[in-house]
Amino acid sequence: MAASEVKGKAIALDSVYSPEETAKAVHRVEEVVAERRRELDGLRRFAAENSSLSSLVQRLPDETFHDIMVPFGGVAFFPGRLIHTNELLVLLGEGYYAERSAKQTAEILQRRGKSLEDQIDFLKATIADLEAEAKFFSSTATEAAEGLVEIREEYIEHSQDNISGSSSSKRDEDIEREKDEEYKRVMARLNELEMEEQEAGSDGEEDADEVEQPGISEMEEESDEEEEMTSTNEFRTHRADISFSEPKEATAIGKMISQPKVPAAKVVTFSIPEEQPVSTSESIIPSQIQHYATLKPTDNPEESKTSHKSMMGSSTRRAFTGSIVEHDHGLAPIHPQISTPADQPPSSNPSRPVSRFKLQKGSR
Amino acid sequence: MALSPALRELQRDLESEANALSKIQKDISKNHQVRKQYIVQLGENELVLKELDLLKEDANVYKLIGPVLVKQDLAEARANVNKRIEYITAELKRLEGILRDFENKQTSKKESIMKLQQKIQGAQAGKTKA
Structure with a gap:
């Protein structure tokens, strides 16, 4: 052109x-x-x-x-x-x-x-x-x-990225290449984090505290990366705040890739009715993105992660692009003292999910 | 001057093709007229059938045959009209098929005429050059 x-x-x-x-x-x-x-x-x-x-x-x-x-x-x-x-x-x-x-x-x-x-x-x-x-x-x-x-x-269709950009095709190519590189970088970082996560998960059962610290950094980094990726890949940002002590004890891990090694894993999408109030309250639901949930059989490291994630979610209002972990009903409820973020009342527990969600919403 | 007889031949061909085309077009317009007539008759017959259906069973129905009115059975009259409608629709379908045939012929003739014209033009160009 x-x-x-x-x-x-x-x-x-x-x-x-x-x-x-x-x-x-x-x-x-x-x-x-x-x-x-x-x-x-x-x-x-x-x-x-x-x-x-x-x-x-x-x-x-x-x-x-x-x-x-x-x-x-x-x-x-x-x-x-x-x-x-x-x-x-x-x-x-x-x-x-x-x-x-x-x-x-x-x-x-x-x-x-x-x-x-x-x-x-x-x-x-x-x-x-x-x-x-x-x-x-x-x-x-x-x-x-x-x-x-x-x-x-002739009508030349512009892709969404370069609508604002100049019409020079050379620049378009550059942008495309940059995007590709960025995407690769992000994916590589994700894989790396995935590995770390898996390692952490495997020995996390022995020592919960050790896992907890890397967990925080991991989660936050990952979420950052993910947001970057979502914006570059034109995914719509999903600003769903998950209340992690809902009846079904759904918890989120900021991860795109599920961990299949986990035995009791359950796959959930946002179309599950229990999840809907959470998502719809945020009013942005990208239906095209499926979230796969992983579930870890362990209680302690999982819950620690959960709490971090929820804290992060409530504090940063980050886009939630990751997966949802859904615990089995049979699993023990999350311990309030661990899973409760700072801005949430400690009294909230799985038996009172609605009020807690409201509180979370109100604190915004 | 060697091209001249060939050119004449081409022109004769063109003339005959043009005549054939005009004949086809005449046939098409004739077909259209006949079809129009049939469509009018079909409309009339349908109207008659509607009225006959609205009549009571004991109503007197007559058919004008030549100068006289002949009394007819209502059921018979209905059957007759139905048959007539069937006939007309069949005829219309047939005419439509013929029309399509004619149209195909027309387009093919047009194409051949175009080709002939191009040939003649080419021949004339060659002649003027030579």
């Missing part, structure tokens, strides 16, 4: 639509419109005849007979008398006649009038369409005559 490159081309309108041709088209359409108008007039005449006939038929049975002048051969009349005023032979079409009373005839005529009206409406719509077409043609013709120019430009 060099600046010198021609971005579009201008086409003189009268080279595409010559004025004579468009004028011809207008003429043709107008002819059709005139034809339709004639048809419409015919239909209107029919409708008028129909309604006058209908009123006549309704008046006929008022008397038992009518004195009339009977037409004779088109030129002469002689006086006569119309009897059986309530017996009519109605032509239904196609040579079929039906013997009907005046009232029934009126009904038939009414139906016919209705169908005529429908046809008239249809014709009117057609004429309106054609007139619009003719108008379009004539306006095109005048535009072409005025020497209007049509400009066509």
Whole structure:
């Protein structure tokens, strides 16, 4: 997309639509419109005849007979008398006649009038369409005559990252490369942390305190990294604060990758009903990101991590992009003195998740 | 001057093709007219059938045959009209098929005429150069 490159081309309108041709088209359409108008007039005449006939038929049975002048051969009349005023032979079409009373005839005529009206409406719509077409043609013709120019430009789709950036493709590439490198770096760091985590997890069972300290740094670093990654990878940031002593004792570990070695692991996503109040309260739920939860069978290191995470979550309001760890129901509840963050009342425990959540929300 | 007979040949071909095309176009317009007529008849028959369906079973129905009105059974009249509608729709379908056929022929003829015209132009250009 060099600046010198021609971005579009201008086409003189009268080279595409010559004025004579468009004028011809207008003429043709107008002819059709005139034809339709004639048809419409015919239909209107029919409708008028129909309604006058209908009123006549309704008046006929008022008397038992009518004195009339009977037409004779088109030129002469002689006086006569119309009897059986309530017996009519109605032509239904196609040579079929039906013997009907005046009232029934009126009904038939009414139906016919209705169908005529429908046809008239249809014709009117057609004429309106054609007139619009003719108008379009004539306006095109005048535009072409005025020497209007049509400009066509290739539409180049910009990716979301470089909307604000310049249109130079070289810079785009640079940005892309930078992004790629950054992504790789982040992923490498994540893997590293993963390893550390696993090591920590394996010996964490023996010594909870030892695990706790690296846990903090790990978690925070990871969350930072993750946020970076989410922004670079165009993931939507997920600002869900997890209340870690919910009934299901869901806890979060800031990790993208689950740990399959854990035996009692349960996979949860944010669509689980118990989780929903938490997520929706934050109002940003990226449905496309699935969070896999891991569960560690141990209590102590896990809980320590949990507390760190929740503390971090409440203090920094970091984007939560990691996984959710869901404990089995059978597991012992988290010890309040460990799992309770500083800004949360120590009295809160799994049995009162809602109030605690509210408190957490209120402290914001 | 060696190209001249070939050119004449091409022009003769073009003429015959153009004639064939105009014949096809005539046929198409004829087809359109017939179809229009049938469509009108179909509409009328449907109207008749609707009215006949609305009649009571003991109503008197007559059919105009030539100068006389012949009394007809209502059920018979209905059956007749139904048959007529069937016939007309079948006929319309047939005409539609013929029309499509004609249109295909028309486009192929148009293409061949275009080709011929290009050939003639090429021949003329060659002639003027030579």
